[in-house]
Amino acid sequence: MESFEKIWEKIKLQLEVTLDEDVYEEHFDDINNIFKVHNNFVYLIAPNSYVKSKIESFYLNRLNALLNDHVSDKHLFKIITKEEAAEELNKSSGYEINVPEKDIENKYKTGLNNSYTFNNFVVGASNRLAYTSAMKVADQPGVFANPLYIFGEVGLGKTHLMQCVGNYVLENDVHKKILYAKTDQFIEDYARAARNKSFDAFSQKHENVDILLVDDIQFLAGKTQSQLEFFKIFEKLKDDNKQIVITSDRSASELFDIMSRLTSRFEWGLSVDINRPNLEHRILILKKKLQSETSDPELIPEEILEYIASIFDNNVRELEGALKRVLFYCTAFDYQFTVTNAEDALQNLIHSKKLSNNNYQKNSFNNILDIVSSYYNITTSDMLSKKRKKKYTFPRQMAMYILKDMYDLTYKKIGQIFNGRDHSTVIYSIEQISNDLQTDKDKKTDMETLLIKCGKKS
Secondary structure, eight states: OOOHHHHHHHHHHHHHHHSOHHHHHHHTTTOOSEEEEETTEEEEEESSHHHHHHIIIIIHHHHHHHHTTTOSSOOEEEEEEHHHHHHHHHHSOSOOOOOOOTTOGGGGOSOOOTTOOGGGOOOOTTTHHHHHHHHHHHHSTTTSOSSEEEEESTTSSHHHHHHHHHHHHHHHOTTOOEEEEEHHHHHHHHHHHHHHTOHHHHHHHHHSOSEEEEEOGGGGTTOHHHHHHHHHHHHHHHHTTOEEEEEESSOGGGOSSSOHHHHHHHTSSEEEEEOOOOHHHHHHHHHHHHHHHOSOTTSSOHHHHHHHHHHOOSOHHHHHHHHHHHHHHHHHTTOOOOHHHHHHHHHHHHHHHHHHHHHHHHHHHHHHHHHHHHHTTOOHHHHHSOOOSHHHHHHHHHHHHHHHHHHOOOHHHHHHHTTTOOHHHHHHHHHHHHHHHHHOHHHHHHHHHHHHHTTOOO
């Protein structure tokens, strides 16, 4: 077989003929050498993170197809930056040409996104524990913490971090069998297995692995048969010291309608949460994203990044989406990157965000009213009414106290929620409950229970 350097020269010639001239020059003209070949990965060094991101997003499949026209055993290209190459050189010594691995094609059917790596995961105070734990699990699968349970709100990087584990392990040992499965897909596959009476094949697919990555486990709620099957798979993998990583939007103890013997096992290993990033962390995330979106990481001034980070604070997904919108808006219309133009670009997103937040708050307030009224066996309309019997006034006061405690609303706002009651009535009600909690153990117990039901975290 020809050397990989010669093969890459031929592939570049094919690309030069088939791609537009500007596309070829921007993405491939400066990639002249193979960095190394290891575990059937052929490493190419991209000039920067932007070019790496574009190749991975748009051209990697084409590159791999061209590569495997020239080799007898399956190989895959891996794109790294100069900085990543320097780190690799510190670990080893230059080229590492290996003997091709047999039957490698099936080993890469894992569902993993190869762009999810520890190198491009931005670490801050909100996710440092989760990141460190995932690194240790990737370094010692089945030993450090099993299962690793990662939980947090939508869009904060749980899936990214979970797949970092799989990609890290696979890159260091091509023989490892890793399966990434979304819970809703697991449920669909199980239903199909039940229809086709193919339970053995389903079980083997999930049990015959070294690492099982299961995303959004909360969707198992209410799926009794799928829960029983997952329980069997969990037990088998755990007994065999195979690593399990699970993500969820809530802690294991807060999972709803999932059998207790399953949730208790989720807590056997290590549970780590990812919280919303603070302003400084969000700016770092934007800077990292900018490197993969443009060849000039200084294109957008710091003040614009600060502006975006100050507005979009819910999750990483909306934060990165806002950055891409500003980039497209200013580039497409040839506008300067200024805060004013960024405001114009994001005007509709900010408006939608405000509406969404208002609707979310309204739903949250209504949920609290429903929980409290149900707890005291009255209707929500009774609670909001002018009825003055104690069976209605006491739950009403409890609900007012909870709204103040959880959301720190103004007394006027709480009065508006309760059909326009005067703020002095609200003040009296909250003070009354506050005094009762100091002296009445039963009421204190009720309040603690209700706060948990309403979603307050201790």
